[in-house]
Amino acid sequence: MGSSTQQITVSGAKARFPRLYFIDFTRGVVMAIMAWDHVSGFWNRYHQGSEGVMGSARPFLNTTWFLARFVSHYCAPTFIFLAGTVLALSTHKRLSRGESELGISARLIIRGLVLLAAEALIVAPAFSSPYMNFSFLYFGVIACIGVCFIIFSLARKLPLPVILAASLLIVLNHNFLSLDMIPADVGWGWYLRVIIHEPNFEWPPYIGLYPIIPWIGVMGLGWTFGSVISDYTEDQVRALREPLKWTGAASIALFFLVRLFNGYGNLLPRDGYTLVDWLYVAKYPPSVAFLLWTLGGMCLMMSLGLRLQEEPWFGEGFTGVILVYGRNPLFFYLTHLWLYRVRPPGAQPLFYMPMTPTIAFWALGLLALYEICRRYEAVKRRHPKSFLQYI
Amino acid sequence: MMKIRRGTFLATLALAVAITAANIAAYGGGPFIDESSLEGYGGAGFSFEGPEGMRFNFSRLGDEGLSYMEGYWFRFLYDNETDLPYIAVSWMEAAPLNITEAVTRSYNYTDTWRTRYSVGDVMNKTINGHPFLHASIVKQVNDVSRFGYVGYWNCTNSGRVMTLLVDSPSQGNETYVDWLFNQTVTSFSCHYPGQRPYEELDMPFDVDKLISSSIMIIFCVGFTLTYMLEGFPNFAHTSYASIGAMVSFFLTRAFGFNPYDTWPFTAVVGGLIGVALYLFIVRPIRRHGGYQEITLTLTFFIIAYVMPSIAGIFNYWSRFSLEISARGYNLRWLDFGFRGVPGIAIISTATCVLLIIGLHLFLNNSKLGLSLRATAENEGLSAVLGVNTFRAHCASWFISGALSALAGSIMTIYGGMGVGGDGLIVSVMSGAIFGGVQSVWGAVAGGLFVALAQDFLADLFFALFGLPAMKWQGLLPLAFLVLTLTLFPNGVFGDEGLRAEALRERLRELRSRLRL
Numbered sequence: 001m002g003s004s005t006q007q008i009t010v011s012g013a014k015a016r017f018p019r020l021y022f023i024d025f026t027r028g029v030v031m032a033i034m035a036w037d038h039v040s041g042f043w044n045r046y047h048q049g050s051e052g053v054m055g056s057a058r059p060f061l062n063t064t065w066f067l068a069r070f071v072s073h074y075c076a077p078t079f080i081f082l083a084g085t086v087l088a089l090s091t092h093k094r095l096s097r098g099e100s101e102l103g104i105s106a107r108l109i110i111r112g113l114v115l116l117a118a119e120a121l122i123v124a125p126a127f128s129s130p131y132m133n134f135s136f137l138y139f140g141v142i143a144c145i146g147v148c149f150i151i152f153s154l155a156r157k158l159p160l161p162v163i164l165a166a167s168l169l170i171v172l173n174h175n176f177l178s179l180d181m182i183p184a185d186v187g188w189g190w191y192l193r194v195i196i197h198e199p200n201f202e203w204p205p206y207i208g209l210y211p212i213i214p215w216i217g218v219m220g221l222g223w224t225f226g227s228v229i230s231d232y233t234e235d236q237v238r239a240l241r242e243p244l245k246w247t248g249a250a251s252i253a254l255f256f257l258v259r260l261f262n263g264y265g266n267l268l269p270r271d272g273y274t275l276v277d278w279l280y281v282a283k284y285p286p287s288v289a290f291l292l293w294t295l296g297g298m299c300l301m302m303s304l305g306l307r308l309q310e311e312p313w314f315g316e317g318f319t320g321v322i323l324v325y326g327r328n329p330l331f332f333y334l335t336h337l338w339l340y341r342v343r344p345p346g347a348q349p350l351f352y353m354p355m356t357p358t359i360a361f362w363a364l365g366l367l368a369l370y371e372i373c374r375r376y377e378a379v380k381r382r383h384p385k386s387f388l389q390y391i
Numbered sequence: 392m393m394k395i396r397r398g399t400f401l402a403t404l405a406l407a408v409a410i411t412a413a414n415i416a417a418y419g420g421g422p423f424i425d426e427s428s429l430e431g432y433g434g435a436g437f438s439f440e441g442p443e444g445m446r447f448n449f450s451r452l453g454d455e456g457l458s459y460m461e462g463y464w465f466r467f468l469y470d471n472e473t474d475l476p477y478i479a480v481s482w483m484e485a486a487p488l489n490i491t492e493a494v495t496r497s498y499n500y501t502d503t504w505r506t507r508y509s510v511g512d513v514m515n516k517t518i519n520g521h522p523f524l525h526a527s528i529v530k531q532v533n534d535v536s537r538f539g540y541v542g543y544w545n546c547t548n549s550g551r552v553m554t555l556l557v558d559s560p561s562q563g564n565e566t567y568v569d570w571l572f573n574q575t576v577t578s579f580s581c582h583y584p585g586q587r588p589y590e591e592l593d594m595p596f597d598v599d600k601l602i603s604s605s606i607m608i609i610f611c612v613g614f615t616l617t618y619m620l621e622g623f624p625n626f627a628h629t630s631y632a633s634i635g636a637m638v639s640f641f642l643t644r645a646f647g648f649n650p651y652d653t654w655p656f657t658a659v660v661g662g663l664i665g666v667a668l669y670l671f672i673v674r675p676i677r678r679h680g681g682y683q684e685i686t687l688t689l690t691f692f693i694i695a696y697v698m699p700s701i702a703g704i705f706n707y708w709s710r711f712s713l714e715i716s717a718r719g720y721n722l723r724w725l726d727f728g729f730r731g732v733p734g735i736a737i738i739s740t741a742t743c744v745l746l747i748i749g750l751h752l753f754l755n756n757s758k759l760g761l762s763l764r765a766t767a768e769n770e771g772l773s774a775v776l777g778v779n780t781f782r783a784h785c786a787s788w789f790i791s792g793a794l795s796a797l798a799g800s801i802m803t804i805y806g807g808m809g810v811g812g813d814g815l816i817v818s819v820m821s822g823a824i825f826g827g828v829q830s831v832w833g834a835v836a837g838g839l840f841v842a843l844a845q846d847f848l849a850d851l852f853f854a855l856f857g858l859p860a861m862k863w864q865g866l867l868p869l870a871f872l873v874l875t876l877t878l879f880p881n882g883v884f885g886d887e888g889l890r891a892e893a894l895r896e897r898l899r900e901l902r903s904r905l906r907l
Contacts, residue, residue: 156456172411
């Protein structure tokens, strides 16, 4: 990772996105954190997840293992929010270049289908285990984004206030949603419930963790944000730093209020006053408390990105690596799963690792991923019209 | 692209908040998921290894309890599998109100409508540091009566309440059920599935590999010792390990020994067999001028086939005289556990280390040990210098026999041992040759390497190719032997050792052979 290489990469990126560099930064950070969550899931016996699946709150071994998992909560909301943001930005760019509405919608549908295929063929096998064979129907975060893209191929035509209102309503009210009208004793009905709002693993192959509701609301918020800033001037973008900081702080403060009252917004109630009690929130589906904490953190991260963006060394060294991850999120996602998994589908690890070597493995993997993503980016740039444009 | 005005934004936000507030007013603000319908969630999901090779591995959402058993070792005790004991474990967040509820929970509720059962007096004991309330029960299903015990304890480690029920047909099995219940209780780990106490967290190895390495090292050292003195490979080396296993089994089953207490007897018997082999096979062949490596090798090849027959005779006698069936020798169910680690993992490793250190001290510091080494170096010269070579030979055979028998005893507790040495000789030869067959430390290194490498490759093949690969697992030792003989005919710690030039030469030879 010589600095000269960094310069080339960063300058290339800067030329393409002169002002919205902080988005790549934020996304890159959460990609790296997400890699930790997955490498830990693959190699640590005491790593666990599924917080909130059917109201369950599996206890963690200790606070360290809890925090090791909790830190990764930022990833999915940021990933999906920024997917919406970038979708809006790219749509705006394409429209300004004169591309047809139909072409843009078709592109979104193709992108969504590619994501669905990637989920079924690459992601789902990577998460399979001896206890849970992989299912082509597994509805994970990539599939969720894919379906959201397809929905947005039409929904993008709605007025922005409508998209914002719908998104807010979904995010704030999804816990009132009842799917009783869909039969749960037949496969299709069960799967429909899983996809829409009831994530669980109870009836393979009809399994999933990222239901469309409320995640499409999160993407809608991202879309709104992207639409708003799509034609911002450089000064306006720079001025976002303070509002983002305060929005993030307010969101986290609201999180503590919601947890304190222990009522609305908590799909998992707070059982006590320990750190874990405060922070143990439902992710599947994401409760309001969960989204307040994570999206609030994302706002702070974007604010930090805007702050760093002003620095002359931004894009070199550590930030350069992060930006490479952030510019290739899907490729990073698909690659890192198998890079860290290092075993065939359905197999359990030959051994489990303690936390410290896992961290070392994670760090080594990130170095490798930097190189892989950098090379991929160069190939993609050489072939802008190829299939790679969808990845 | 459409934009949004500040006023519109605020109005939209206000609208969303208002609708949300209305929803909260209408439906309540608390966690919306109805947890009562999910009461059973977390009530199951358990992995537990019980006595006598039983394994519980059950994870099923929505169940209020669980019961499952694999009783393959019970077949040594029962002719009819339907007479197997029943063991039920449940774990829930809520404590049962009393023993009766613990019973219904253990029988999965649905079972109780056609069942009558009576509960004895409640007793108390401590399990994993938690108070454990339990009582005897008699269950009556139609005309069948079953006797058992049920108990529950609150595991503060996992925040769950565990119930345990063990019952069995009441045909004179009360003592056995009592024992089985206590065994199950003492070996129980009450933590959340996948969770262990801190002390066990950073165990960087697999206990199975630890035990198999210890066994392989002990075998390799014994094999090497014989080779050093006699100059031929003792093909029967692992076969008379089955005699050691037999002794352990006999003393345990017929006289009620603890399997670990049988080890000194096993070692003595194994050592005496080794000396007998020397006195009645090796020495006569040598004395009568028939001393050739090939003669002794073939002789011991035959002995390797005879040994299982002796074990077979013992098994027949055991079955009809002692009424103890012994198709193989398995004493695993009598092992103890320490914080989830099988006792044999700890004891076998410690024994292996102590044996190696002891042997090292013996060979370097004692007069007999030095004479043994001198005899191994040059028997003629040693005899001229006054070394009692006969005693040295006897000592080496005794030691290698004792080690082999001891390894057999370890195997009975580890995973059971067949009557024929379980075809270990190929692996042992690989390890010994890899180690150079010239020093104890070479044998230790060779044994360790082969054991770990074989386990690793077996795991790797299983991970890559699944269960079918395990059918070909038997080829691994052979492959190792071939590779060792090809690349390191004198071992890594032998004369040529790991010298790059020697290895290159071997590879060159191999390439030229393959071209032919």
